[in-house]
Amino acid sequence: MVQTKTEISRRKFLKSSSGVALFIGISGILPQLISCKDPNKIKEQLAQQPLTAWVKLSEDGLITIYNPAAEMGQGSMTSLPLIFAEEMDADWSMVKVEFSPQESEIYGSPGWAPGSKLMFTVGSRTTNSYYNVMRKAGAQARYVLMSSAAKHLEVPIEELTTSNSHVLHGRTNQKINYGALIPFLEMPESLPDFSEAELKNPKDFKLIGKDIPRTEIPAKVNGSAMFAIDIRLPEMVYGVLERGNLHGSKPKLTNETEILAMDGVVRIIPLDYAIGVVAKTLEQALSAKKSLKIDWSESKASGHNSQEIYSTYEKIASQKEKGKVIFEIGDVAKAKRTAAKTYAVDYKNDYVYHAQMEPLNAVVQVAEDGGSAEVWVGSQQGMDTKLGVPKILGIAPENVNVHLQYLGGGFGRRSMNDFVEECAYLAKEMTPLPVKLIWTREDDVTYGAFRPLSLQRLTASTDYKGNITSFSHAVVGDGGNLVASAVANDHYDIPNQFAEWREASNGIRLKHWRAVGHGPNKFAIECMLDEIARDQGLDPLDLRRKLMAKAPRALATLEKVAELSNWSTPSDNGRAKGMAFVEHGSLGTGVCEISVDRSTGIIKVHHFWIALDAGVVVQPDNVKAQMEGGIIMGMSSVLKEQITIVNGRVQQSNYHDYNLLRMQDVPDSIETVILESAEVPEGVGETATPMVACAIANAFLRLTGKPLRHLPFSPERVLQALNS
Amino acid sequence: MVRFQLDINNSKHTVEVAEGTSLLWVLREHLGLTGTKYSCGIGQCGACMVHIDNEPMRACLLQVDNYADGQKIKTIEGLSKNGDHPVQKAWIEAQAPQCGYCQTGQIMQAVALLETNPNPTREEIKSHMNGILCRCGTYLRIIKAIELASKTPTSIEN
Incomplete structure (x- = not known):
């Protein structure tokens, strides 16, 4: 019976010229081979069974591997397929990579929460959460090829090996390319559920850990890489929204007739918080947007002044009543009572904006019968892989097809899919015309969702030997985890620790911003350590050595970077070095060398050195690129970037008043050493950025004796610190 | 119209x-x-x-x-037929792009530099390229790519 079934399947493969997809089930589910010619058949199978379909083979040996993660420059388009190809023993030169369908039941990672399956490219978790998934699936694909080859060659599978897209039989000296096996492919009755021990020994890795060029870079240098903003469809119309600069404000349009009479304007679509205009061309839509006359209501944010709010935050920090406890070990109060010395310092952080280079946008088309929709988008995906579109359109999720495009930067902004929802609203009104919604840069800044403004009040105590006996950390700000994450010091041997969050809500839109709470909180923690070290007459390196005594992996990064940066040799020429440790999945210690122009207050960063332990590193050069980019983005935010709010209104609107770091401000070098490790891969996208504020401030403290405690370190603030 | x-x-x-x-x-x-x-x-x-x-x-x-x-x-799109202008090749060799969104603009600016100044100093590169923003922070690799391209004798052809 089984035989017959297989025969039928086999004929189907033979007829197919576009190869076969290997649908390899998560344990216990019968694997399938399905002709790629028949997308309906594939969809049917996918709807029926939670299968994992990762690879497509062609008879010419071409291997297409599907990437389930967003690609925003972090390299998922290479790293995840590379892990699969490693275990499959695929010839990498014959591998093509495509985005997988956005179907979380099939391609979601269980790495987020037990039992969950999410497609969600956030938190620098992609490689970590897909590492075992991809390895196992690759090994299973290899097993299918080997078992089919064993039947075809009539030899025991145990005698077969694989190498570079070939199944080899040593005894008879036979060698078959994976592609040539397609007519003979048969699914074994069951697939081994490979345990880690049955996978490749990392010593035998041929792809993982090597410098393999990123697959999507050629398309990014010839202009063919498709971002959602590049999508053009027949009869497409353009949507823009005016959202104002007071978050939460409600609009009332007062010149609708005038707008509707403008060239090319086809529809005005009011939303709760914005007025939408749809026009035949982008320039017509933008021109109409400029002409809108809108009365805006006041909102919760009215009256909020970002630069005056700190005095309120200080009062909140001083209140007796504790906030929400985030982390607690030992007894801080007791430690303080017996302390030889106590310290209390406030650190402050202004709002910062994502400034991803591709402004938010999406393209949505609802089918004429209203029963299905197509979505083109650059998204970091989400808890809902269909990005909120089904609910808005009243269409079942399986009939909403999301075509993921490259992201022109994410940094946390693109895991909030408000822009996709907006486009769905417009597309619903415009059915069946496709709508391209574009946020102008001004929209992107003024209606941004910022890293929250926050105040960190740190207190610490030391004993008579100068040991830190307690450390407590109160975060005041809006947004829960957005401000209160990264307050636990797991790698520092401090027996009594306490961290809490005190809420202060201002009605400003907020969002994860690369490294989230790590930015402000590591700034506070690492600066506090250096302030204590200075007061105690300790070298910051020695202080951290002592604190990391029970955290050997963290300590190794510290020792390595000390060596790399020549820490013990003082800088000359009016320069000084500062260090900071950060854990964000991976562990890293960074050292920078700076100088300061005492007349202008401009800080110059000359060098940055990083020692990193990220577990197994899939793409070493790409990890270095993440360190470089993370440092530059960190420098940009620390030295330049600031969103200010006056009476609830965002004051900045574009790159002329929201300055980013430019090429003339880069350090001479950013040098990364990756420590050898066989541990699971950990994220690297957000480890470098939070090092920057504290490393610079710590260098500044050593250079000038003055602390910098308020981000950004604008020239005015630097001068103020110098003159204090 | x-x-x-x-x-x-x-x-x-x-x-x-x-x-x-x-x-x-x-x-x-x-x-x-x-x-x-x-x-x-x-x-x-x-x-x-x-x-x-x-x-x-x-x-x-x-x-x-x-x-x-x-x-x-x-x-x-008109810089080269197959994405193989020496500056594009150098960009790939340096693995310069991350998200890639700014890179076509960076490349056009770099080509313009090398067409008039085939052997720029690092300071000349920085000064010429200063107007092009990159949020991913790829500036050091862009410098590296331009330095690689400037060593390619054919860089001003195409």
């Missing part, structure tokens, strides 16, 4: 748009040359860098009316 004839990448293109329409929208939305990017619209970021008569210019600031008179417009 006015008809404009443009000379882009050595071929003639006709568009019918309102007077004063920005060259960026014409290239991207009317002609589908989407390798030239929109990011700020006010000449601050350089993502829309094109060459006009061999000069690097920001398409977002230009009105199509003024460039329909035989001026030779070159976009990233």
Whole structure:
């Protein structure tokens, strides 16, 4: 019976010229081979069974591997397929990579929460959460090829090996390319559920850990890489929204007739918080947007002044009543009572904006019968892989097809899919015309969702030997985890620790911003350590050595970077070095060398050195690129970037008043050493950025004796610190 | 609506748009040359860098009316047939892009530099490239790519 079934399947493969997809089930589910010619058949199978379909083979040996993660420059388009190809023993030169369908039941990672399956490219978790998934699936694909080859060659599978897209039989000296096996492919009755021990020994890795060029870079240098903003469809119309600069404000349009009479304007679509205009061309839509006359209501944010709010935050920090406890070990109060010395310092952080280079946008088309929709988008995906579109359109999720495009930067902004929802609203009104919604840069800044403004009040105590006996950390700000994450010091041997969050809500839109709470909180923690070290007459390196005594992996990064940066040799020429440790999945210690122009207050960063332990590193050069980019983005935010709010209104609107770091401000070098490790891969996208504020401030403290405690370190603030 | 004839990448293109329409929208939305990017619209970021008569210019600031008179417009799509201009090759060798959105503008600006100054110093590179923003922070690799390209003897051809 089984035989017959297989025969039928086999004929189907033979007829197919576009190869076969290997649908390899998560344990216990019968694997399938399905002709790629028949997308309906594939969809049917996918709807029926939670299968994992990762690879497509062609008879010419071409291997297409599907990437389930967003690609925003972090390299998922290479790293995840590379892990699969490693275990499959695929010839990498014959591998093509495509985005997988956005179907979380099939391609979601269980790495987020037990039992969950999410497609969600956030938190620098992609490689970590897909590492075992991809390895196992690759090994299973290899097993299918080997078992089919064993039947075809009539030899025991145990005698077969694989190498570079070939199944080899040593005894008879036979060698078959994976592609040539397609007519003979048969699914074994069951697939081994490979345990880690049955996978490749990392010593035998041929792809993982090597410098393999990123697959999507050629398309990014010839202009063919498709971002959602590049999508053009027949009869497409353009949507823009005016959202104002007071978050939460409600609009009332007062010149609708005038707008509707403008060239090319086809529809005005009011939303709760914005007025939408749809026009035949982008320039017509933008021109109409400029002409809108809108009365805006006041909102919760009215009256909020970002630069005056700190005095309120200080009062909140001083209140007796504790906030929400985030982390607690030992007894801080007791430690303080017996302390030889106590310290209390406030650190402050202004709002910062994502400034991803591709402004938010999406393209949505609802089918004429209203029963299905197509979505083109650059998204970091989400808890809902269909990005909120089904609910808005009243269409079942399986009939909403999301075509993921490259992201022109994410940094946390693109895991909030408000822009996709907006486009769905417009597309619903415009059915069946496709709508391209574009946020102008001004929209992107003024209606941004910022890293929250926050105040960190740190207190610490030391004993008579100068040991830190307690450390407590109160975060005041809006947004829960957005401000209160990264307050636990797991790698520092401090027996009594306490961290809490005190809420202060201002009605400003907020969002994860690369490294989230790590930015402000590591700034506070690492600066506090250096302030204590200075007061105690300790070298910051020695202080951290002592604190990391029970955290050997963290300590190794510290020792390595000390060596790399020549820490013990003082800088000359009016320069000084500062260090900071950060854990964000991976562990890293960074050292920078700076100088300061005492007349202008401009800080110059000359060098940055990083020692990193990220577990197994899939793409070493790409990890270095993440360190470089993370440092530059960190420098940009620390030295330049600031969103200010006056009476609830965002004051900045574009790159002329929201300055980013430019090429003339880069350090001479950013040098990364990756420590050898066989541990699971950990994220690297957000480890470098939070090092920057504290490393610079710590260098500044050593250079000038003055602390910098308020981000950004604008020239005015630097001068103020110098003159204090 | 006015008809404009443009000379882009050595071929003639006709568009019918309102007077004063920005060259960026014409290239991207009317002609589908989407390798030239929109990011700020006010000449601050350089993502829309094109060459006009061999000069690097920001398409977002230009009105199509003024460039329909035989001026030779070159976009990233016209830089090389197979993405193998020496500067593009150097970009791949340095693995410069991350998200990639600004990189076509960076490349057009770099090509313009090397066409007039085949062996720039690091300071000249920084100064010439300063107007092009990159949020991913790839600046050091861009410098490396330009230095690699400047060592390629054929870099000013193509």
